[in-house]
Structure formats: structure tokens, C-alpha cells
Amino acid sequence: DIVMTQSPDSLAVSLGERATINCKSSQSLLIHSINKNNLTWYQQRPGQPPKVLIYWASNRESGVPDRFSGSGSGTDFTLTISSLQAEDVAVYYCQQYYSFPRTFGQGTKVEI
């Protein structure tokens, strides 16, 4: 199974400041034939189901504000919130869809 490890477990960021969340996979998520990484980022607000922010490691989902961006390749990935807003308080998860079983990171709680 692919193990997904996020860091940090939690972080406090001031409004308007940058938040950076890291995700490391135990094996490469890169599909060489299409040069894409099978990695997605979700946001989960309290009492809500997860919502897709980023897929293919760096593609922003339709309707997601452009302050959210994803980067990385292979085994190391990053979610960046360029200017934190109050509504961004949530838990963020990375997840690999390279192979079964699908696996999630443990989550990163972002607070103000």
C-alpha cells in the first residue's frame, strides 16, 4: 500500500498570510506516459464532506479560488494557500489515486 504522510499536522496562519502543506508518498505517483501525478487535495470544513481543490497534483478544480495551488511531482507535493481567508479554516487532505487501495494523508488542520 502507498503511505501518504502530511506535514505539519496543524498550522496557524494570520489572515492574508501564506499557508503551505506538504504531502509525501511512499512511492512515485507519476504516470510517465502522460506526465501526470495521481495526487489530489481536498478541503474539509467542519460538518461538511470533503471538497476537491486540486487534482493531477496541480490542476485547480472549477470554482476553486486561485489562491489555492498545488505543486510537486513523484513523491513530494505541496498545497499552497497564497493569502489565507477566514473561510479557509479547515482540514486539508492529500490522496493518491495511483493504485488500490486508495490512501489519504492524515490531514492538516489550518487555523487562524
Place this chain on the structure above:
Amino acid sequence: EVEMVESGGGCVQPGGSLRLSCAASGFKFTSYGMNWVRQAPVKGLEWVSYISGTGSRVYYADSVKGRFTISRDNAKNSLFLQMDSLRDEDTAVYYCARSAGHLSYWGQGTLVTVSS
């Protein structure tokens, strides 16, 4: 508009059974694989099971293999999860989620509580 609505959750004793349902609408159901993902109270997300659009391929997490069975009825745009031999650690909110590689749409979830 894509929508998925889970039902069938509730309280059950250890060793008991439950059958979850997910009613899907707003998209061509047969074109998508579907998943069940669960979240124990104050815990992270755990993928449970996947079924392909035709139902020919299924996968399970080791934690539920041999106890849970995923199925679908494409004529009724419905996804199911038969859960047998339930354990305390199966207590969670269970979400159905549509696959597009990643899990592109999620339902609101249904709570399953396993307790004596």
C-alpha cells in the same frame, strides 16, 4: 447538477449487519466508478471500497475485506454497501463518492454506529 444521497445508516450491535445505499443523479451513472469512504469520529478519511461503472471490478480496504460487499444497480442509479460482522471500529460517517480518477463528487454521508 450532480447529487449523491446516502441512506441506511443507524445504530447496530457488534456482529450485526447494515446495508447502505447511495442514490445518484445528474450524471451518466454507468460512466463512473463509485467509492465508499468513511470517517470515524474526529478522525481522518479512510477509503473503503470501489466498484467500476459496469460492476466488473471491485476493490476493498484490508480492514473490511471479507465483511463488506459493494454493489450497484445501474438501472436505478444506485450504489450499495452491505456491511456484515460489524465491529466497534466500523463506527463512522460513510460517504459515497464518484470517481474521475480522483473523488470528484461526494455525498453528505450517513452515520453508522456500532455499539452494544
